[in-house]
Amino acid sequence: MNITDVSSFNDLLALPVVEQLTGYAGNLLSGLVIIILGFWFSGRISSIIRTRLSRIKSVDATLSPVIASVIRYIILLITFVAGLGSFGIETTSIIAVIGAAGLAVGLALQGTLSNVAAGVMLLFLRPFKVGDWMETGTVSGTVNEIGLFSTIINTFDNxxxxxxxxxxxxxxxxxxxxxxxRRMDLDIGISYETDLDYAEKTLMALVSDDRVLAEPAPQFLVVAYADSAITVRLRLYANVDSYFPLFWDMMRQIKPALDNAGISIPYPQRDVRLIDPSASNPD
Incomplete structure (x- = not known):
């Protein structure tokens, strides 16, 4: 049929060019619908999986967001291939292109991929988990999230x-x-005039705090004879959750306890002796 022979709308639709355009439009529309639904579905499934996994006690909180993210990206990849396939593009060609593009991107993003590889190692070997207090390099804080690319840490000053x-x-x-x-070591300097048994009795009275563990038993140790003081160590053990509150309380109580017992905490001092040169010369 020639375009000059068109006498009605049905005749227009019967034209080969219009038929092709209509087919392309239908494929384009179906592809867009597949992609849009895929994005929605992947987000929905990811959210459901994360919620369900968070309710399972046997599944660590570290793995829940990662598993949900991996499943979401897999669904998006399948959606992308299906959407392009609905456009009339051969899926085998798509897979080949994705493979070649993946190789090129992998070479270009070696640093990013190393983060992913490290993230996988952290998730499986698990040197730490969400909620742990950890240090790495110059960073110290509580682990908030472990992702495929980075780990989120909240420091103690927020x-x-x-x-x-x-x-x-x-x-x-x-x-x-x-x-x-965790073990706690408190080093205190006391004067040389102090009786060590008396000092031990005074300091060991502080470990009656309920937060101090009975096992391993607290210890009083003499660790050094310094220039101006005897350095003694009060060693005790506490639960991790109560470690710092106990540490600050012990530091606050040590000086009043020594003051009440009459035990001084000496400061560095030096005796200087002056020799009169004339004393050695009677003339």
Whole structure:
């Protein structure tokens, strides 16, 4: 049929060009619908999975957001391929292009991929988990989230820090929350005139606090004979959750306890002796 022979709307729709355009429009519309629904569905499924996993006690809080994110990206990838397929593009070609593009992107984003690899190692080896107090490099704080690319840490002065996973994996990791108990060493300087047994009795009276663990038993140790004082150490153990409140309370109580017992905390001092040169010369 020639375009000059068109006499009605039905004849117009019967034109080959119009038929092709109509088919393309239908494919485009269906592809857009698939992609839009895929984005919505992936977000919805990710949210449901995260919520369900958070309710399961056997699943660590660290893994829930990561599993949800991985599933979301998988759904988005399938949606993208299906959407392009509805446009009339061969899916085998799409997969080949995605593979080649993935290789090129991988070479260009080696640093980013190293963060992903480090994130996977952190998630499976689990040197720390969400809620732990940890140190890495110059950063110290509570772990808020462990992602594929970075780990979110909140410092004790309420500062938000995002640390690349590769930086954490390549550094020393100190996890203060790994064990339930922690040792506390309090070093105090007392004067040389002090009786050590009396000092021990005075300081050991402070460990009657309920937050001090009975096992391992608290200890009074003499650790050094310094220039101006004898350095003694009060060693005790406490639960991690009560460590710092107990530490500050003990530091506050030590001086009043020594003052009440008449034990002085000496400050550095030096005896200077002057020799008169004329004393050695009777003439």
């Amino acid at each position: 500062i938000y820090i995002s640390v690349p996973n590769s930086s954490i994996w390549g550094s020393i990791i100190i996890n203060h929350s790994k064990y339930n108990t």
